[in-house]
Amino acid sequence: MQIGAMNSPYDNIYDELEWIGKKGFDFVDFTIEPTHSMPEQINVAKAKKIMRKHGLGIVGHIGDWRLPKDSDYPCLRKESEQEMLRAIRLLKKLGAEKINFHAPVVGRSDPQVIYLRNRKLIRRVLKEAKKQKVHLMMENSPHNDSKNLKLFLKLINEFPSLGIHIDVGHANLGLQRNLMYMLMKRYPERVLHLHFSDNYGNEDNHIKLGAGRIPWTKIIKVLKKYGYDGTITVETFRSGKKGTLESKSKLRKWWDKY
DSSP states (O other): OEEEEEOOTTSOHHHHHHHHHHTTOSEEEEEEBTTTBOGGGOOHHHHHHHHHHHTOEEEEEEOGGGSOTTOSOHHHHHHHHHHHHHHHHHHHHHTOSEEEEEOOOOTTSOHHHHHHHHHHHHHHHHHHHHHHTOEEEEEOOSOOSHHHHHHHHHHHHHOTTSEEEEETTGGGTTOSSOHHHHHHHHOTTTEEEEEEOBOOSSSOOOBOTTSSSOOHHHHHHHHHHTTOOSEEEEOOGGGHHHHHHHHHHHHHHHHHHO
């Protein structure tokens, strides 16, 4: 199992890479999004030099949750698609073999309209991923109402080449049982990556592991039961860098113990 941390897009990308490397993480969860981590702001050679120095691997993360990809304006949907394609190409240059994007959110829109728009978008980004020889994966959203869960599962089932990224914090919101258990049981071979952060079940707090109500011992036992031994990002930015380091230590201790 490899433990990673995500760069803060609000801070200098090279300083972030240095910090992640110096603190002994196995990889950077390299997010592409404003304000300091846009494609035109990243010097690929410089970033790769820092990652090589620290022996850092990379998992790609597209900040498409900030894009108007489900807009009623066709021009905004097209621009969002282009931004996602640009991010895929950049992350490939940086060395990523797995790249994440986010599941759509229905909101007040017609679920069928959102489904059709995202089916078209996923086809396009999967085509680019195949061209770039990377694995694309979709992250579950923090909205676990019936409409959004139905849409997420429908898209997962329609595109069998699409990997699954389980955000365990998202999977804990508004449900009696963490969604991770069902996803691991149904799709064990398709789960390519996980995000770990804690919360109290009603808000996506992104706090350090052990500070909320997620039963991490049980989560880890289930992951091991289904043979997961891949990448896990501690996405605990609301507890600061100190909380991220504490979460890294706890995760390693729990993983080795259970």
